[in-house]
Amino acid sequence: MVGNGAVKAARLLVTALRDPATTENLAASRWTALITAARAESLIGTLACRLEGKTVPDTVRAILGEARVHADHGHLLAHWEASEAARTLAPLDIRTVLMKGTAYLAAGLSASLGRSIGDLDIMVAKDRLDDAESALLGAGWEWVKPDPYDDAYYRRWMHELPPLIHRTRDRMIDVHHTILPLTARPTPDAHAMLADAVRLESGLYVFQPVDMICHAVAHFMADGDLAGGLRNLWDIDRLLREFAERSGFWSALAARARMHGLHMPLERTLRLARHIYHTPVDTMLAGRARSTDRLYIRLLLARNGWGQETRKLLRLGFYMRSHILRMSPSMLARHLWIKWRKD
């Protein structure tokens, strides 16, 4: 038996990200668990940046170097996809407002250091969605899911178009018109987010800081079973640390979150970030700890040294909860019925 499956690998990971010095003197089996968990959580590139300049075993140095090559290449592609999208939409006078990883990268924020970036996410005003869609289809993007039910579901209920993939570059784009599915209870003000987006030198747009956090929070909480949660929460930690230095930041954030109906998710997210990454947060805004916070923390850290998800039952509970949050019971029943019949 090599390695130790039972080791709390996710805990090693968040500790190493938080405080890189803790990796000095780490035993080989712990390094193995740490690296495997970091890969499984898509945080290996981030870890590589955090451990830059630290003394690590030779094998680890090679692995982290490789992770940097992966991340750098991903960033190159992300820049490229963003500028291709902008080139397609600019003639129609549609702003390309970047979201998530590509936004952090384009804006030069520390959240992008070593971050893995997959699909390109952009937001387009709802009344320009049809124009954007046909422009993208004309420029080489194609539908990924030709299934009529999925397509109809996306168009009726989701916060984004069905995913598109580029024919020759093989990269996906998600075109959002708001930040949460229409079936969810909070209804953030996408119009305000777009109107207040900030223009970068490159001509691309990103959300203003408080909206960036609000979106990160909605994204982190809405993905019901907290899949990729440690990465999403790391983004939030980095954004908060970077933005909190601006005066009046916390009160602006509170006001904006209230406006978007994201006050409660924001409070909980702040408490989770403080617990997991020791993020300095506004104590008043974070509010009093709730007993259910513990369940979130347990689920976020449910990853063993083989990269496997643990706590299957808790995960299932969160998964069911996410669907209940997203849909009314009758709609959920219909949705699952159609999905089950197809599987």
Added chain:
Amino acid sequence: MRHSCLIRVGPATFRIGCDWPGPVEKLRRMYRAYPAPPSTIPDYTIFLEAVRPWRRYIRPSMAIKADFMLPDAAPVSLNHGLLAAEMAMNLQMALGWRRHLLLHASSVEKDGRALIMTGMSGSGKSTLSAMLGERGWRFMGDEFALLDLADGSVHPFPRPVSLKDGAIAAMEAEVDESRFGPRMLNTPKGDIRHMSPNIVAIEDMQKPARPALLLFPRFGFESAIRPLGKAEIFVRLTQASTNYVAMGETGFAALTRFVEDVPARAIDYRNGEEAISLVDELWSEMAR
């Protein structure tokens, strides 16, 4: 993970875990001559787990999970565990490895100089390298040739050869039974039997060689030798590399140098003996 082992092939160490003992025992047997890795920290982790908890016992079916995965990879039957592990190791290299330019090619060495053979699946490059490896050449690998980004040398990756269909009997006639793995019939890739490289190939698996000749073999056509233009060679090699694009400028520099330096020919052949005589002829005429 109940059962696991560490395997070192060339520069890469794999940790393989499994819900069942069988596949790990077969791996241990297949790799018993390989030296232990210098560090217990693996480069990549692979685990073969039951697709559902009860499928460990009832109609066992294993899912291949690893650091690098393809979406929607099909589950594999327990009998094909060794194949699953080998495929997963290849996949980690193809998708993960960024320390060399990876060429989907077989390679053999003589006097410190390497012969590299690349081509489509079915071209016979794998079988050819296995045969040459038993006839005076050092076998360096049947799947990947690792091109050094700094000095242009080729590094070995000598996993067991994955013999298919007709090639199985051909090698069984030449090689001791103890070096073969189990026969796996009707896998998604046809009949498969793995053959461990000989002890020279394993002992020298850290020793690179200078590339001296590049061949594009093609099986099933009348014996022929054809020259290729450098541009065609370059493009074919970019298609044969799993990480050329991802390696950016470094990869471009390494590949350009390779194409400039290494003489190349396409060869057609109908059987192993014909191929070997073509190789011998070209090696004595052209090898740099």
